[in-house]
Amino acid sequence: MKLTKVLTTLAVWLVLVTEGVSASGNNGLTAQSFSFSRKDSTVTINTINSDYVLHVKKRTGPIKLDGVLDEEDWKRAQKATNFYMVLPYDTGYAAAKSEVMMTYGDKAFYLAFVFYDTIPGKRPVESLRRDFVFGNNDNFLLFLDTYNDQTTGYSFGANAAGAKWDGTMSDGHSVNLIWDCKWQSKTKNYKDRWVTEMRIPFKSIRYQSGVDHWNVQFSRLDLKRNEKSAWAPVPQQFPTASLAYAGVVQWETPPPKSGLQFSLIPYIFGSASRDFEAGTDTRYRKDFGMDAKLGLSSSLNLDLTYNPDFSQAEVDDQVTNLDRFELYYPEKRQFFLENSDLFANYGSGQIRPFFSRRIGLDSPVLAGARLSGKLGNDWRLGVMDMETEKQGDLLARNFFVASVQKKVFSRSNIGAIFVNKQNMNVPSGFTGNEYNRVAGLEYNLASSNNYWTGEFFGFRSFTPGMSSGEQFAQGTQLNYSRKQYDLGIKEYYVGKNYNAETGYVPRVDYLRLNPTATVRFYPDKSNVEYHGFFTELDTYFRPGDMELTDREVSFDYFFQFHNRSHLELETNFWYIKLRNAFDPTNQGNHFLEAGTGYNWFDATLIYQSDNRKTFKYELSSGYGGFFNGNRLHVEGMLNYRFQPFGYVSMVFSYNNLKLPQPWGDTGYWLVGPKLDVTFTDKLFFTTYVQYNEQIDNINVNARLQWRYQPVSDIYLVYTDNYFPGNMQAKNRALVFKMTYWFN
Incomplete structure (x- = not known):
């Protein structure tokens, strides 16, 4: 293990070196110190593009979302123009002209953008489905760093057909599109341009009260020209979502202080299912449950769920399995994906101390709670507690995970995680583990210019009867990225008794x-x-x-x-x-x-x-x-x-x-x-058929979704499985689910 110690020592030395590297980017940009005012203090941050400032005035009249920018507030608004090309080159201005404007009131802020064409013809879009695929659509994306930490934030956008995009941001560039909130937009297409207006309520997002500056980036993808551009310049090796290269939006006065916010999202559920292989009759089931969201502050959320149902989640893509180890299937259930970076991003892809798909796939979830958000300017907190019901030989179980992160240096952070899986009401003579626990520390490196990234972690598992000597896992990862090259090194160690039952560790x-x-x-x-x-x-x-x-x-x-x-x-x-x-x-x-x-x-x-x-x-x-x-x-x-x-x-x-x-x-x-059919931007139908010869199965999954009110849906889901040879049915289910968002 001497090699591991040497690499770890070298990694620590590299952290100190890379955190001190001056941030020089493309276009001659250098990292600058930028101060913004707050009622209780003055905070200094480093942002490479701090010279790109959009001054936003408070609106004086009503704004009608119609794609026609004839209001006086739009006429007097400062425009973000002269977008820089990011792809295919990052050495000059974009050929296609773009304009973005902002204004705000007491309850919401507004955006208007105008994107001009240089090539005639139809603007490429994939569909009207919400959270479209970025690279398949002419689109505009907004990236908001509401805490000025260049790490977390929000993203909103629209494609040229008017489909919406919204998600939360983590790791300085990643966007989680599972997150939805209430906001409005209207897109209007003209012969030479397309125009979109947006209204985003302040209560739909979280931000530091009393701050009059946010980091912001505006990004455009013009597929006809094969041109990606951004308002504040970004080196082409990085996505335009890189918050290290965001500009600044300067509010005329700080956005309003966020008060207590409460949302209730009940659902009703009905299903009919039959297992032909077991020879059972059709089983009918009806149920209800609810989610609740409580904004404890402008930066801290409490989410509650009772008797959650995940029948509307997208079906997994099947694969031919020729591997020696367990395959990874991503989490697709919305409750587990909101703020998931606080829990699921620890470790590496093959050494995850927490993997939410371990919860609720073998037995129903009874209830759960999640507390997550910011504590001050530099701390983030995540606590989640879920309880599953007894199912056959599986006991009722409690799953608890807690995570805390502290920002250090310009964009890096130190985090700690604790995971506990506890069997409830354990009977005498039980042969399994009464509990399994994992605790760990992690340092995530992100230099101010994003050239250096990496992570350094160590985990310890606790399982009754396991030898304490080899219940460790640790890892070192370091990457250096420039336009012409990317260099990386990874070193991982997993002890033979390391046991993360609520994690994803396919080999030890x-x-x-x-x-x-x-x-x-x-x-x-x-x-x-x-x-x-x-x-x-x-x-x-x-x-x-x-x-x-x-x-x-x-x-x-x-x-x-x-x-x-x-x-x-x-x-x-x-x-x-x-x-x-x-x-x-x-x-x-x-x-x-x-x-x-x-x-x-x-x-x-x-x-x-x-x-x-x-x-x-x-x-x-x-x-x-x-x-x-x-x-x-x-x-x-x-x-x-x-x-x-x-x-x-x-x-x-x-x-x-x-x-x-x-x-x-x-x-x-x-x-x-x-x-995949999108009849409108609120009515979607998807049918997915998968024939897998290795497991001798044909699966049919059809899903109809109607968003009849903002963030309120009706789902109708049909699932069927057959033997391919004679098309004899294995099992079949029809599910109805209706949710409503009371806010």
Whole structure:
């Protein structure tokens, strides 16, 4: 373990160095000190684009949301213009003209933006669905840093057809689109431009009272020109959502102080289901539940839920499983996703001390509470407590997680997390664990110019009967990003007795070292926007004797074209020494023996078409070794949009494994056609069919959603599963759910 100690020491030294690096960005920008006034103090922050200030006057008359900017308040408002190009280049102004204006009253603030075209023709949009895919639509996005911490905030936006976008921000650039709030907008299309007006109530967001400055960024994606631009300049290696490069909105007077806010969201539920495999009759069920939101202050929320139902959550995308370890499926239930960065972002992708999908998927959730938000300017707090009901052999359980973060330096933070899973009313003779706990510390590095990012964490699990010596996990990750290159190093260790039952840790007892490098070249006067290569060495060692158990050496070369298409060749050299018996087909019939080692090479060619076209596609195909045999795989996605009313798509994959006896040749098809229709910006219908040959199943999921009032919905969800051979039904369910937001 000497290597781990050396790397950890080096990481600490690099933190001190990178936090002290002066922030020089593109366009000759340098980090500057900027002060804003507050009733109780003056706070100094570093923001690279502090010279970009939009002065916002209080409105003097009514604002009608109609896409016609004829009010006097718009005529006298200062305009944010001269947007800087971010992609395909970041060395000058955008070719397409953009204008953004703001004003505000006692209850809400307003935005108006005008985006002019330079190329005639239809503006590309995917659909009218809320929270559209950024790269598939002509759109405008607003990024608000209401605490001036360059880490957290809110995002609002619209595409050229008027579909809305809203979400919360974390990690200085990530947007969680599950979050919804009440706000209004109106989009109007003209021959040479499109115009949108927005009204966002102050009570819909959280902010520091008495502050007259917020960090802000305005971003535009013009797909016809293949041009992404931002009001305050952003280096092209970063998203326009990077709060490190935000400008400043200067209110004429501070926004109103936020009072106590309370929302009640009850629901009613009805379903009919039948399990044909078990031979049971149709089961009818009706129920109710509710969520409540209490704004304890302008920056702290209490969320409560009783008897929650998650039947409207999107179905998981199925995959062909050829892996040795548990697959990861993302959380899609709204209650767990709001402010999820406070709980779910600790550790790395393979070492999560808390993973909310462990709660409620094997037994119903009875009730829960979550307290989250800001404490002062530098502290964030998150506490969540959930209780599940007894289900069969599973006892009633309580899940508790607490997290606290303290901002340090310019944009970094130190965090602590505690997770507790407790079985309730444990009977005598119970053979399971009465409890499982994890505690840990983490440092998240983000330099003022965002060039240096990283994290350094350590966790300890507590499980009855487990040896205390190897219940640890720790990790170090450091990245340096510039326009021409990205460099990274990861080091992770997981002890063989580390046990995070409410987390996601698919494998234990290893030391992992993973350096990576990406290099990009930008040719002049070429159809290629940039090209370059990515290479990495990913190795796993057994900690006791440092025996190599896994090694992947990768070298990929890629081309990004000006027409938005992408071509990539991936090559991989593998070595795996099995620590446990493994069936490479994952059928569970025949196994490779533990202790055997395998070397192989494979290559994959990937092409993505121009996504601005009405018909777009992605295709990939590869061939090479696979343990003691060979593997051929073909994957793809086909998508045709009938804008602005939706699209029809299909994903597919085929894996052919050529292995020696007793396995022989094995082929797996996975096909998933999908129809997504948005009749209006409030009425949506989705049908998703998935045929998975590996698990011998056809799944049909159809969902109708009507947003009949702001943030109030009616859902009708139909689910069916069949045996593919004879189309005999396995199980079937029809669900009705209605929610209403009292605010």
